[in-house]
Amino acid sequence: MPKTVAIANQKGGVGKTTTAVNICAAIAQRHPTLLVDLDAQANATASLGLVLGERPSVHEVLIRGCDPQEAILPTHLPGLSLLPASPSLVAAELELAPMIGREFKLRRAFQRIGETYEYIVIDCPPALSLLTLNAFAAADKVMVPVQCEYLALEGLSELLTTIELVQLNLNPQLALGGIMLTMYDHRTSLAKQVVEEVRKHFPLTFSAVIPRNVRVAEAPSHGLSVMEYAPASPGARAYKELAEEIVMALGG
Numbered sequence: 001m002p003k004t005v006a007i008a009n010q011k012g013g014v015g016k017t018t019t020a021v022n023i024c025a026a027i028a029q030r031h032p033t034l035l036v037d038l039d040a041q042a043n044a045t046a047s048l049g050l051v052l053g054e055r056p057s058v059h060e061v062l063i064r065g066c067d068p069q070e071a072i073l074p075t076h077l078p079g080l081s082l083l084p085a086s087p088s089l090v091a092a093e094l095e096l097a098p099m100i101g102r103e104f105k106l107r108r109a110f111q112r113i114g115e116t117y118e119y120i121v122i123d124c125p126p127a128l129s130l131l132t133l134n135a136f137a138a139a140d141k142v143m144v145p146v147q148c149e150y151l152a153l154e155g156l157s158e159l160l161t162t163i164e165l166v167q168l169n170l171n172p173q174l175a176l177g178g179i180m181l182t183m184y185d186h187r188t189s190l191a192k193q194v195v196e197e198v199r200k201h202f203p204l205t206f207s208a209v210i211p212r213n214v215r216v217a218e219a220p221s222h223g224l225s226v227m228e229y230a231p232a233s234p235g236a237r238a239y240k241e242l243a244e245e246i247v248m249a250l251g252g
């Protein structure tokens with residue numbers, strides 16, 4: 001079965017989507033990879049320069065039992081496919097609520113996909129919602145981006161409790177995969193303190209630290225990963241390193 005990772009933090013704007021897109025682009029150079037956009041903002045879909053039109057999205061897969069193969073799109077990167085989102089996904093929370101097996105819709109969809117991909121990466125919305133529970137029920141590991149800023153650790157204990165509850169009730173295989181430090185500004189002492197604090201509390205923190213880097217922020221507007229847009233930039237180098245660590249952590 002594919003190695004499945006949920007990129008999650010209910011805190012908004014911490015770098016979930018940026019990290020999901022860039023680690024997928026790096027991993028896809030060697031391994032067939034599927035990026036799942038599970039957020040109604042559809043930022044991951046847009047970051048890859050894709051526009052859906054009338055095509056089915058992850059919404060139809062979760063709610064109407066649409067075959068995921070019909071919704072999955074190729075991207076400009078040969079090893080990377082995308083299960084896209086559309087703004088209609090905002091309705092999914094309400095639509096899922098009364099359904100039987102509501103937490104397992106994504107997992108069932110992955111079972112239909114089978115062995116096509118070696119890695120599946122899910123970009124979660126900024127909420128501990130039914131969509132995020134679907135991601136956790138379908139994943140092996142949760143990877144948590146933490147912004148190197150004030151209140152970095154806010155909400156993390158709630159997130160860890162949710163992971164434990166999912167382990168107990170929905171998916172015994174699920175575990176915390178690691179903390180990923182994002183948007184590090186080397187000029188501030190606060191950023192250094194946050195890195196120390198996070199490493200002290202969470203031994204499972206990846207070594208690669210993603211710097212705050214304008215190239216990282218610009219790349220999505222060109223529909224590109226930062227490794228394509230600015231391969232020599234500090235952001236590109238850090239995301240490549242992080243992707244290698246993640247592949248190692250998942251068993252290579």
Ligand SMILES: Nc1ncnc2c1ncn2[C@@H]1O[C@H](COP(=O)(O)OP(=O)(O)OP(=O)(O)O)[C@@H](O)[C@H]1O
Nearest residue numbers: 012013014015016017018126183211212213216217
């Ligand atoms: N390393 C970085 N350097 C500079 N800007 C960054 C970096 N990482 C992310 N950003 C910018 O920060 C903003 C938030 O990032 P992103 O969308 O990845 O966060 P998110 O956690 O997915 O947000 P949401 O919770 O809304 O889904 C974006 O504008 C993005 O371009």
Ligand SMILES: [Mg+2]
Nearest residue numbers: 016017039043
């Ligand atoms: Mg996002």
